[in-house]
Every structure is written in structure tokens, then in C-alpha cells.
Amino acid sequence: AQLMGWPQGSVHADFDSVLDFVHVDDRADFLYAIGRATNLGTPDRHVFRLRSSGRWLITAFDRDPAHDSAVHFIGMLRDHSAQRAVELEVEMHQNHLETLVKDLRKSNRVDVLTGLANRMALNETLRTATTNAHARNEWVSLLIIDVDFFKSFNDTFGHVEGDVALRQVANEIARSTRGNDLAARFGGEEFCVLCFAGSELTAKVAERIRNAVEQSSWAKRSVTVSIGVCCLQGANVDERVLFQQADAALYLAKDTGRNRVVVA
Secondary structure (H helix, E strand, O other): OOOOOOOOOOOOOOHHHHHHHHHHHHHHHHHHHHHHHOOOOOOOOEEEOOOOOOOEEEEEEEEEOOOOOOEEEEEEEEEEHHHHHHHHHHHHHHHHHHHHHHHHHHOOEOOOOOEEEEEHHHHHHHHHHHHHHHHHHOEEEEEEEEOOOHHHHHHHHOHHHHHHHHHHHHHHHHHHOOOOOOEEEEEEEEEEEEEEHHHHHHHHHHHHHHHHHHHHHOOOOOOOOEEEEEEEEEOOOOHHHHHHHHHHHHHHHHOOOOOOOOOO
């Protein structure tokens, strides 16, 4: 009676009165525990909240061995609030730890300088995309983007300004890609974009990136990019072939004047 909050000397131990004290979100489990004790003869333990006070109680149900009828059972109640508070605090810290781990994993897949995906994220996404392409006959296209004459830019203006330029290139790439494309910094002044489309649409994305970089407002001097593209479909999708052919197309773009797109 004290645990449930009945006035002293006024105990209404009927079932509805007891159930009325149980928090509405916990009543189904509460009834299930009673059912196991009364109908199956299986002892059960249940932790529930009181409806109004917010305290937690723990109850154990079992059949009374002195009676054969399933409707007779014995119960035990005790205050569980302090232990439950500790459990909730532990759960809160555990959730916080899981969030930190997720954030750490995410940070391990983001390029610090540009905010784009990094090489690890690109490789993982490409592996998944390759598996999906084989199963569903989908397109996977790879763009390799190289900043033209970037060594000269660094030598002239210094690495700090070079980093500023790389961030600006990354921003233009991100703005020019579609929602399901993955833009990544591959390393140095080289970027990659994974497009899940055929050659015609992918070539338009590549040209949009090239034009966006060329038309961007540059503080020191104009910056352009050369782009090599490889598009494969279905069973033909192979990570090594994508990189080899896109890289060969990139070198052709650079050899034929730079600031252009070449599709393998």
C-alpha cells in the first residue's frame, strides 16, 4: 500500500485499482507478466513506472502453491527507483558513447581540408556500388579531376593559398554534382566523383564541374581542372578498370590542352 501510494489504512487491493497505478506505456508488459504467472504457472519479474509519481517499482509474480486455480497468485513489490536511475544514467552514457563512435567513424571518412569524402569513403562506396551494379545491371561512372598547374600555383602563392584554392575547387565540385553522386578528395590536388548514371549524363556532370571551376571567382589567378571519365555497366563494372580508364582519359585531357573533359 505504501509503495503504490494508497492512503494509510485505506487499501483497495482490487485489480483495477492496482492497474490504474501502472504507467499506461508499461501496462501491456505488466499484464503479460501476470498472465505468465497465473495461466502458465511461470514466475515472472517486471519493472514498471507508477502512473503519477514517476517512481519505478519492481514486481515478481508467481502462483500460490496452496491453490490449484490459476487465478490465485502471489506478488512482491519493492521500490526500484534508485537502481533504475543508475540504469538510465548508464544507458544515457552508453548512447552518448555510441554517438561519439559514429561521429568518429564519420570523421574518418571525411577529408579534413575540403569537407568532401576521403579516399577511404570513396573506396568503400565504390565496392558497394560494384556489387549492386553486378546484381542490378546498374551504371557506375568515375570522374578523376586534377587541378591544372597546381604545383605552379603553390610555388607562386604558397601552400596556404593553395589550400584555399583546393577548398574552392571542392566547393564547386560539390555544387555541380547531383544528390546521389559522391564527391571525394583522392589526394593532393586530385578529386574523384562517383556517378550512378550512363556516359551521356555523366559527361554533362563532368562538363558542369569543369565550367563551374573555370567560371569561379579566383582571388589569385584563374584555376581550371582536367577531367577523365570512365563509365561501365552491370557485370562489366570493375574498380581497377574504372580507375585505369578514367586515369588514361585524364592524361589525354591534360596532353591535349587541359581544362577539358575526356570520356574513355
